[in-house]
Amino acid sequence: MATVVSERYALSLYEVAKAENIAPEMYEALQTVSDLFETYPDYLKVLTTPSIGLPDKQKTVRAVFEGRVHPYLLNFLLLLTEKRRIGLIHEMAEAYRDLYYLEAGICAVTAVTAIPLDEAQMEKLKNKMAGVTGKQIVLKNQVDPSVLGGVLVRVENKQIDDTIKNRLNELTTRLGQIIA
Structure with missing residues (x-):
């Protein structure tokens, strides 16, 4: 969940991108940058280490990103480095995504299953959720063997739990009430 600071920075970037009609491209680029920092956490540590001077940090940001991302x-990124906020890049990317998705009519859905869904199942669930929400769906499948079977769907602030684990927990509760 993004902090107020992250949301404000993301909003500023989003407003500039929207004014320049590059909001979708900026979303993709910001997500790629966030993923890069996740893949290489030591690079993020370098940019957040107080003992390394700002000029050196900005030099490395330019070396890595100049010519590869939109100016x-x-x-x-240079501003975040200067203001010592670069450590919040993941939260900012999340906040930007939320702004972009809201205005573009896109809904992020996560389906938690015991085994990965195949393409046909993903497409069927995507279509079902599009019908329910009236929005374009970005579906992510998360595998968690502890659900045993079925599917747990997270959409916006709601959760639909149709897993075997949940059914067994409900059955245990009912049996406990009968026996007690």
């Missing part, structure tokens, strides 16, 4: 995003 607005490069300036955003």
Whole structure:
């Protein structure tokens, strides 16, 4: 969950991207940058280490991103480095995604299953959720063997739990009430 600071920075970037009609491209680029920092956490540590001077940090940001990302995003990363907020990049990417999805009519859905869903199942669930929400669906499948079977669907602030684990827990509760 993004903090107020992260939301404000994300909103600023989003407003600039929207004004320039590059909000979708900026979303993809910001997500790629966030993923890069997740893949290489030591690089993020370098940019957040107080003992390394700002000029050196900005030099490394330029070396990695200049010419590879939109100049607005490069300036955003340099600003975050200068203001010592680069450690919040993941939260900012999440907040930007939320703003972009809201205005674009996109809904993020996570389906938690015991085994990975195949393409046909993913498409069927995507279509079902699009019908329910009236929005374009971005579906992510998360595998968790502890659900045993069925599916747990997380959409916006709601959760639909149709897993075997949940059914067994409900049955245990009912049996406990009968016996007690």
